Amino acid sequence: MARIAVIGAGMGAMATAARLAVAGHRVTVYERTAGYGGALGRHERDGFSFDTGPGLLHLPAVYRDLFVKTGKRPLESCVDLVQVDPGVRHLLPHHTIGVTLPGASHGGVAAALDGAFGAGAGERWNGVLGRARDAWDATRRPLLEEPLRADRTALAGDPYPAPRRSGLLRRRPPTLAEVAGRELGGPLGELLTGVVAAYGIDPERAPGSAAVLPYMEQTFGTWYVRGGMRALATAVYERCRERKVEFVFGAEVREVSVRAGRAAGLLLADGTEADADAVVCAVDPRLLPAHSPVRPRAQEPAGGAGAPSRLTLLLALRGARPADAVHRTLVHSPGLRVTVLRPDDPATRPDAEHEAVTVSAVCGPGAAGGAPGAPGPGELLELAERAVPGLRERLLWQEVRTPADVEAATGAPGGAVPAPALAGAGGRLLYPANATELPGLYRAGGWAHPGGGLPHAGMTGALVAGLIVEGAEFRGSR
Structure with a gap:
């Protein structure tokens, strides 16, 4: 039985x-703070309750496997x-109707797109996601289920099989924005780039393989934990305690x-050695x-270098949540995508005559809404009103959570x-390997292979445990 010290009490x-x-x-x-869960936090006030980190879960199989x-x-x-x-519901610029897409249904999505944008739109969309599936199949194991190899050639090249353009030689793999423009165009292209941008990834610089993110959502669905996503962190913490894991809170690690090499x-910061x-x-x-x-x-790999942050509004509304409200709406605006979450969950509100809504957008690290080019709370509120008609009249109060609040929660x-990590771009969007050059030292969580997001952070648990238990013979999770 070995003694293992883990720095941090986040999900990974x-x-x-x-x-x-x-x-x-x-x-x-x-853990340097007083609690567990890292970014998966919870804020409560006046009977309202809000997730302050991820509000939804993709690839729940990662946590099913953990349990x-x-x-x-x-x-x-x-x-x-x-x-x-x-x-998800998409509200696009200059498109007043919007389009609502069913979960985990390629046929249903195609029909909805045909209805919104005309015959053939669904076929074009599913053609792109079919090529994204090929990229997923080609890289799923080396990118998500295996330790990062020293030779990263297989992940440096873009696996997205973009169709050749007649009469032209393709000098380099297309960016995600180019895939959207060439293969979809117009509002369909904005749907693709908008979903990817909401992950904090710039479509203009991301490889075509970033299309695996909307493919993942459409194929495996989007999930929510009743009571708020914080309940998932509590369940994992309780499982750790059942397994006799010891937690030391308020313990900042200095080095x-x-x-002996x-x-x-x-x-620890207080001078204690563990x-x-x-x-x-x-x-x-x-x-x-x-x-x-x-x-x-x-x-x-640099892994997360220059990663953006999030600006979030927690909105307490008077009035019942309409029966036809959609849980997640992505409001598209030039240069900005705003996510509006309206969970149908009694645990989020004081009673049925109120509603809790969370509004968030990607912004630069350290920006508090006033930095050049950064969205401000007023802009987010204005865009959110497209998803929640009458929002300002219903607003009881709002709280703004800036990147400084994210830093306080996660460090x-x-x-x-x-x-999340992506294949392509010469390996620029990969993260540092789970095993380091120093024997006995490993990396886990969103800042290590295979990157950020609830499922990806959870995957590091299987990878690091496999490396420690099986050593160099470990070839990946099963």
């Missing part, structure tokens, strides 16, 4: 801790997980201790000193939020 950290504990190791989690592998009770017995249907524990046989860093490595061995080396400088 806890997923790693639970898997290592069930493998027989003694695991201690050191199957770490205990007797499956995920659905620990949380009330429901599929969101319709999956990783190194002895390997990780040997942690040095010995360990292996260390897992599941926080932004920028929180540790520049010379720390957990920092990516020059030959490693990430500027409140940066890592996006």
Whole structure:
């Protein structure tokens, strides 16, 4: 039985801790704040309740697998997980009707697009997502289920099989924006780029493989946990406690201790030393000193460098939630996409005559709505009113959560939020490997392979646990 020290108590950290504990190791989690969950926070006021981090879950199979592998009770017995249907409503500039897309139904989506944009629109959309499926099939294991290899050639090239344009030689793989323009155009192209941009990924710089993100949503659906997504963090925390994982809160890590050429524990800010046989860093490595061995080396991917943050409005509304309201609406505006979440969940409101709404948009790290080019709360509220008619008249109060609030919750400088890893772009959108050059030191969570987002952070648990339990022989999760 080895002693494992885990830095951070976010979702990737806890997923790693639970898997290592069930493998027989003694695991201690050191968290600088007073609680668990990282970005998956909750804010309550006057009977209203809001998620302050991710409001939805994609690829729930990641957490189903975690609960199957770490205990007797499956995920659905620990949380009330429901599929969101319709999956999303899009409100486009200069398109007053909008389009509502069903969840996890390629045929249903095609029919909805034909109805909104004319015959053939659904076929063109599903053609792009069919090519995205090919990219998914080609990279799913090396990108999501296997440790990042030293030779990253297979993931450096863009796997999206863009059709050749007649009479032209393609000198380079197209960007996601070019895929949208050439293969879809008009409002369909805006749907594709808007979904990807909402992940904090710039369609103008992203490879065509970024189309796997809308493919993933349309194929596997979008899910919500009743009571709020914070309930998922609580379920994972309780599973860790069942497996005898120890948590030390209010414990800021100053450095990783190194002895005899390997990780040997942690040095805490109060001067305490915690010995360990292996260390897992599941926080932004920028929180540790520049010379720390957990920092990516020059030959490693930058992973999340320059990642944007989020500006969020928590809105308490008077009046009942309309029966035909859609859980998620993506409001498209030139240069900006605003996500409006309206969960049909009694736990989010004081009674049936009120409604809790969350509005968010991607913004630059450290921006608080006043930085050049950054959206402000007023702009978000104006765009949200397109999704919630009469919003201003119904508004009781609002709270604004800036990147500074994200930084306070997660520690990430500027409140940066890592996006999922993507193949292509010469490996620029990959993240540092889970195993480091220092024996006994590993990386987990959204700042390590395979990147940010609830499912991707959860995947690091299987990868890091496999590397520690099986060593160099580990070839990937099964």
